[in-house]
Amino acid sequence: MKTKTLLTGGTVVSMDPAVGDLVRGDVLIEDGVIVEVAERVDAPDAEVIDAADRIVMPGFVDNHRHSWQTAFRGAGADWTFPEWALAMHRTVKPHYRPEDVYAGTLLGRLEALHSGVTTMLDWYHVAQGHEHEDAAVAALRDAPGRSIFCLGAGWGTPDPVDADVRRVRSDLAGDGLSGDGLVTMALGLRGSEATGMDTVARELKLAAELGLRTSLHVDGDGASGGDGTRHPIADLHEHGLLRDTTTFVHGNGISDEELRMLADAGSSLSVSPDVELKMGFGWPMTGRALAAGLRPTLSIDDVPSAGGDMFSTMRTAFAVQRGLDGGLRSRDLLEFTTVEAARSCGLDARTGSISPGKDADIILLRTDDLTVFPVTDPVATVVSAGHPGLVDTVLVAGRVVKRDGVLVGVDLPALRTRLLESRDRIAAAAGVPLDGTWRPRPVSD
Template sequence: MRTLISGGAVVSMDPAVGDLPRGDVLITDGVITEIAARIDAPDAEVIDATDRIVLPGFVDTHRHTWQTAFRGVGADWTFAEYRAAMHGTLKPHYTPDDVYLGNLLGRLEALHSGVTTMLDWFHCAQSPAHVDAAVQALRDAPARSIFCYCEGNVTVPVDAAELRRVRDSVDDGLVTMALGLRGAQLTTMDIVAADLKLAAEFGLRSSVHIGSGGARGSRPVDAYREHGLLLDSMTFVHANGIEDDELRMLADAGCSVSVSPDVELRMGFGWPMTGRMLAAGLRPTFSIDDCPSAGGDMFATMRTALVVQRGLDGGLASKDVLEFATVDGARACGLSARTGSLTPGKDADVILLRADDPSVFPFNNPAGTIVAAGHPGLVDTVIVAGRVVKRDGALVGVDLPALRARLLESRNRIAAAAGIPVDGSWRPPTESE
């Protein structure tokens, strides 16, 4: 099976391929096989990319997708309020079906806005049934996803038998697995070490929150280093307030980092660490984090990261930001050989953006326009592993009205059980109050 994306402006994110003002991309059996100014492939299905920008799909390296039903409810919450609301008040009322609907609609929403690869950082593992529901939702969404499993009990290491069971149920090609560490902020270094040993045995990358709400004078990265727990298979999320020498420790160890600029600024974590990470030799990646607090699209995330860093030191370029959202994100997920750029031999994870939309026309500077003015409404076509999953602005084969109705029922039931409104007027009490 061959597909020819024809006549678009190609932004490949691969220096060896470069950018083409007018180019064709040939896909054979789900893999990119050729990129050139013009390709003769008379037997291929043609996707007309006239007035379209053709680029790799975005990569989100950290999102708590199960919370989708409460989108926007926490727009004014602090981190303490978010934690009290989502984990203390709402999560206890989630059934496996609620998890399934949140994960499915959340993953479809990300796909709709051009996120072809997403790490689902799942910390609603209240039972094996909750875990299975989250995994099934990712499998039912036609996207590339990493299910990042996090054990809920912070007092014990991850159970090896359960981890094996989940891993065996996950890997189907497009859906793979990682381990979400509780981290030194929540548990002991001995448990972190045990979890990392188990991750290595199962061949899993790991992800851990650090500096959430600011490091407050502690040196958490140095503590990981002293215990021999800085590995090149680890992604550190947020890292706000981390010292410069600790960032260099992460770089020296080959770790990756994930920045959530909207949530970090909104919840008072501190300035996003994008520029300081670059100065330390790290390539940042991007995270939406959670939709109760922030929008779910990569365009807004890129724009916030750019304007904040340029406001701080003026030292960030649009092309850098686009790399964070694509090729650098794929590398952090261990998928750089498969996705993140338009490169012959990689899987065809491709998005087409409308260049004729009045909000971006004329599309003079592709990278600059995508980062500075892009929005989900531009996403015309989405292709995952060669399969068209969004065409002419609509997801293919998805009954959105039925899913929306089910998600609203889920939201209303959880909110009623928790005794809270969903209009943003409720401010959850925190431990300090």
């Protein structure tokens, strides 16, 4: 027997040009799939969710987040990039046990769901061993969201990752790695500066063999104060290593010509505006990417340094680019965080818009909240004034995972206790204070 759910009476922002936006609309879901979107849908046998005074829109897609760092939320708000690298990768990471990875990943994924992120790529680079990888995957499985486990090597380590990738890929195949399961996989590339071009080529070949998309952190001289000779995208292009299955993260400082190379290759760009500005990477690449013919996406990156919701991320990207050149419109930002981000993950046939035939990854945002009332333009309101407190209901593949502002079936008090115990143990082992005075100092200081 088919299960049917009807979202009725909401303001539908579909992000699908063929469907459009509806001032008052209904969305019918059968067995987790959207089957009809219209002003009125007759479905007397469906479970009804009243969407009056709600904006009904696709869930957000975050294609780059390091959730293992969740326990140290806010600790790095004042850190530069070298300080973050020293703190997270060289000071606390060596003390992470598998149970710490699990707790951080689970709470980080639940936080994302709570704020309306229905799909998240978890860029894993704790790299302590098989047990740590398995703990991260287990946490993503235990969170009722659509997740992509992006397995990367340790920070700058040249060790081969082939065996780990094959092992985790084989394990996730039992969940339906072909796309039927909610937890899938990607490969985090380490880049030529860490490993050399031969290794990049080998890892891309491995990813293609296993049907995995790839993600790579990259920046040019503009982000590091170099001498203008570092052109990582051009180097990859010269070696024939640009792929339409690769998402490049950050990209601050790469040239306009390199951006055009990415556009020509069909690659994706993930911009993390809050972290990039705070850590001194340079101006977010949003406007320059658009000028080069590349539709960017937005991501959180890490919560020690920035907030974990897409509302604030959109607002930063929007304000910065408007200040630089007056460009961008509100709908652009929603596209970057829904349809474009889904495409970068290879999931645009399944999620990213409210379209018949796609999975019902949908969020309902309150319009009667005083922080946004009255809502005259729903798209502009979401981008300019939206916040996690508006997220009333979240559905993933048609399943309600948040209802009336509360995550369903989640024992948050127990999980909070578990994460605090994890944080306190790691901090004690690493010898770092938790009183707001921790400021890691690189050797160069």
